[in-house]
Amino acid sequence: MLDRESTGHRHSHIVIILLSILVGMMAATLSCKLPARTATPAMAQSAGELENEFTRVAEQVLPAVVRINVEATQEAPPQGEMPERFKEFFRQFPWFDFPEGDEEGGTPQQFRREGMGSGWIYSEDGYIVTNAHVVQDATKVTVMLHDRADDGREYPAEVIGTDPRTDLAVLKVDAGRTLPFLALGDSENLRVASWVMAVGAPFELEQTVTVGVVSAVGRLIQSPDQPWRFGDIIQTDASINPGNSGGPLVNLRGEVVGINHAYAAPMRTGNIGIGFAIPAETAARIIPKLIEGRPIARGWLGVGIEDLTGNLKKFFGVEYGVRIANIDEEGPAADGQLQVDDIVIAVGDTPITDTWELQQAIAQQEPGATVTLTVVRNKTERTVEVTLGEMPAKYAGVPEEEAPTKAPAAEDWPMGVAVMPMSELTPELGAQLGIEAGQGRVVGVDTTEGVVVKGVERGMAASEKVAPGDLIVKVNGNDVTTVEQYREQVREALANGEDFVVLHLYRVVDGKALLRAVDIEKP
Numbered sequence: 001m002l003d004r005e006s007t008g009h010r011h012s013h014i015v016i017i018l019l020s021i022l023v024g025m026m027a028a029t030l031s032c033k034l035p036a037r038t039a040t041p042a043m044a045q046s047a048g049e050l051e052n053e054f055t056r057v058a059e060q061v062l063p064a065v066v067r068i069n070v071e072a073t074q075e076a077p078p079q080g081e082m083p084e085r086f087k088e089f090f091r092q093f094p095w096f097d098f099p100e101g102d103e104e105g106g107t108p109q110q111f112r113r114e115g116m117g118s119g120w121i122y123s124e125d126g127y128i129v130t131n132a133h134v135v136q137d138a139t140k141v142t143v144m145l146h147d148r149a150d151d152g153r154e155y156p157a158e159v160i161g162t163d164p165r166t167d168l169a170v171l172k173v174d175a176g177r178t179l180p181f182l183a184l185g186d187s188e189n190l191r192v193a194s195w196v197m198a199v200g201a202p203f204e205l206e207q208t209v210t211v212g213v214v215s216a217v218g219r220l221i222q223s224p225d226q227p228w229r230f231g232d233i234i235q236t237d238a239s240i241n242p243g244n245s246g247g248p249l250v251n252l253r254g255e256v257v258g259i260n261h262a263y264a265a266p267m268r269t270g271n272i273g274i275g276f277a278i279p280a281e282t283a284a285r286i287i288p289k290l291i292e293g294r295p296i297a298r299g300w301l302g303v304g305i306e307d308l309t310g311n312l313k314k315f316f317g318v319e320y321g322v323r324i325a326n327i328d329e330e331g332p333a334a335d336g337q338l339q340v341d342d343i344v345i346a347v348g349d350t351p352i353t354d355t356w357e358l359q360q361a362i363a364q365q366e367p368g369a370t371v372t373l374t375v376v377r378n379k380t381e382r383t384v385e386v387t388l389g390e391m392p393a394k395y396a397g398v399p400e401e402e403a404p405t406k407a408p409a410a411e412d413w414p415m416g417v418a419v420m421p422m423s424e425l426t427p428e429l430g431a432q433l434g435i436e437a438g439q440g441r442v443v444g445v446d447t448t449e450g451v452v453v454k455g456v457e458r459g460m461a462a463s464e465k466v467a468p469g470d471l472i473v474k475v476n477g478n479d480v481t482t483v484e485q486y487r488e489q490v491r492e493a494l495a496n497g498e499d500f501v502v503l504h505l506y507r508v509v510d511g512k513a514l515l516r517a518v519d520i521e522k523p
Helices: 002-032 041-064 084-091 280-292 310-316 355-363 427-433 483-495
Strands: 065-076 109-121 127-130 138-144 154-163 168-173 195-200 208-222 229-236 248-250 256-263 275-279 303-307 322-327 343-347 370-377 380-387 417-421 451-456 471-475 500-509 512-521
Touching: 041 065, 041 195, 041 208, 041 248, 065 127, 109 195, 109 256, 127 280, 138 168, 154 280, 168 280, 195 256, 208 275, 229 256, 229 355, 256 280, 275 280, 303 355, 322 355, 343 355, 417 483, 427 451, 471 483, 483 500
Parallel strands: none
Antiparallel strands: 065 109, 065 138, 109 127, 127 168, 138 154, 154 168, 195 208, 195 248, 208 229, 229 275, 248 256, 256 275, 303 322, 322 343, 343 370, 370 380, 417 451, 451 471, 471 500, 500 512
16 A cells, blocks of 8 residues: 555656656747847847948038147247256257357247147138137148048138137138038037037047037136136037147037037046037137127126125025125226125026126127116115126237227227217327327318227228228218217118218328218118
8 A cells, every 4th residue: 555655656756847847948948039138120220320320420520620730939938047057067068059148147038839729611711710729829820621632731821810718719721612611500409418529630630530428518617827717618528639629529410519629637647538618609609700800899897706605695685696896996887886795696687696607698798788787785686787898808818909998889889980089189199090190180181170080890891991090071971070970970871771871081191181982881
């Protein structure tokens, strides 16, 4: 009995083991037929499409990207400042001569600096955009084009204009042919993590393409050699290195969304994936003015400003704003409406939360414009109006002697012409205007009426026919004797249906005055 039961149990165990093996084999067979998730045809196709997009954009952009070679003359420290121990070393070599003046205390020495950067063609007629710092102090600029493989020439380039405040510059080359160019894209709606491509000549390696994403937008950075900050900057991890400056940062449509400007390299470690580009929005405002030769005039309040800490916000009773720390006695805000400790919370309808926003809101206004500031004073909100001046040269990044002496506001420069009364004409001012002046009149002109032209805005229609020192006596046949009368006559002339305005003006040539009639087309 026990023997039969034992035999039956053994047979049952064998059957169970066989069934288990069979089920395991079936499961293994089914699992081998399941597709791997990491190699789906759809994902492989997407990767291939992205690669095709990159190559397509590179082929589209590269012909319009140029290399810029620069020669500049810089002033070195006086050779007389060479340490004495070095002089003693060099004196043992009879063939070594110290530069003239070195042994007597030294004079500044001039030396030639060579550099290079990148740029991109803005228009088919040869206007090229780059960084202002690339062509700073340049005595010679040449451009190497890449629109066709068999060229290989360096074309001489003219620096049309620079704006150090935004680090933008425009050059012009005459290639004798129509050139490929790149269009400005939309940087205002640029999104973080969007694909971008940086193109240029890093380390003199021409036609180099690097790819990355937009790491951040609206960055505020401080250049170590400039007194101002650069704002609304695009940050990218597309590799930017020395030589990339001025080259384009493009999107996957081949549009320029930024102009490569700088990169972060702590302790000179090289590129660490943090590059910066000037946004296309800024370039769209500045480049046309540089091409047309129009002055880049920015509004100026003439005040010192400070950001607020959390405690100061509580103290002044505000949630945001910028504190007025001091007021320039000779600045536009010195009329008494604005006071120290006022907290500016808005310019017009634009809220102001920090100093950069206030600087931008003012700088984007034309000099001579009247702005309304909303301020909190003694925890009470009020509005004040300030008529802006023009940003001084040291803040705008231009040499002092090149800075305009007066803001070219539209009402002061109708048709791009600024005038002054005859009574203010001095011999010194006459010498600046290129005429002979004496006792408040133009010498050589037989009249004491009219207004004297003291400036003409470049790029305007009047610049071809009116010059500083001209004496305007009539506008559309009507006599003018004062500045206000001249402006009123011009305003009336611009308001009528004619396409031009006729000025009668005296111009003195070789001591003889000629009364000219010139037609100026309306802007």
